[in-house]
Amino acid sequence: MFALLTLHILAVTIWVGGMFFAYVCLRPVAASLFEPPERLQLWRQVFQRFFKWVWVTVIVLLLSGHGMIAVFGGFGSIGVHVHIMLALGYLMFLIYGHLFFSPYKKLCSAVEEQRWPDAGEQLNKIRKIVGFNLILGLITIAVAAGGKFIF
Ligand code: HEM
Numbered sequence: 001m002f003a004l005l006t007l008h009i010l011a012v013t014i015w016v017g018g019m020f021f022a023y024v025c026l027r028p029v030a031a032s033l034f035e036p037p038e039r040l041q042l043w044r045q046v047f048q049r050f051f052k053w054v055w056v057t058v059i060v061l062l063l064s065g066h067g068m069i070a071v072f073g074g075f076g077s078i079g080v081h082v083h084i085m086l087a088l089g090y091l092m093f094l095i096y097g098h099l100f101f102s103p104y105k106k107l108c109s110a111v112e113e114q115r116w117p118d119a120g121e122q123l124n125k126i127r128k129i130v131g132f133n134l135i136l137g138l139i140t141i142a143v144a145a146g147g148k149f150i151f
Pocket of ligand 1: 008009012016061062064065066068069078082085086088089090092136137138140141144145146148
């Protein structure tokens, strides 16, 4: 249980903390310092590194989360807050999967072929999706950590 919960929290920290840093800190600075070609190449390379880690965190969250549920004795033995976490978690995974396989892949090919307006359009989509998943992630953490005092 100790190892599962520790891995779970480390994965949450890396994923949600990474989205917070990208959205709140790096995005405005990159927008003010760089013209589109440099900015779009910067984001393409930042995402290339970050998204590898996000895949790791998604797998760790799934394995550790379901591992803990099994240790607790199955779905009948978990609280409402864990059910909500699980539902929000799966929503976050689906949103991330869409982001990775659609706008991110399109961003990569647009940057490769130096189609900057198209790349900008995809980056804009990614910005909105990451902003949404960040809010969802923060809500999920609040429900997961504070939910047991409410439900
Ligand atoms: C398939 C997805 C997930 C499953 C099955 C799952 C399952 C679990 C379980 C069983 C616990 C232990 C609950 C307890 O000790 O009462 C837990 C803890 C936690 N989970 Fe998840 N989780 C999932 C996804 C997520 C996501 C996406 C986040 C945040 C973005 C998250 C954040 C947390 C936090 C912060 C805790 C610690 C709660 C505490 O000990 O106070 N989980 N999770």
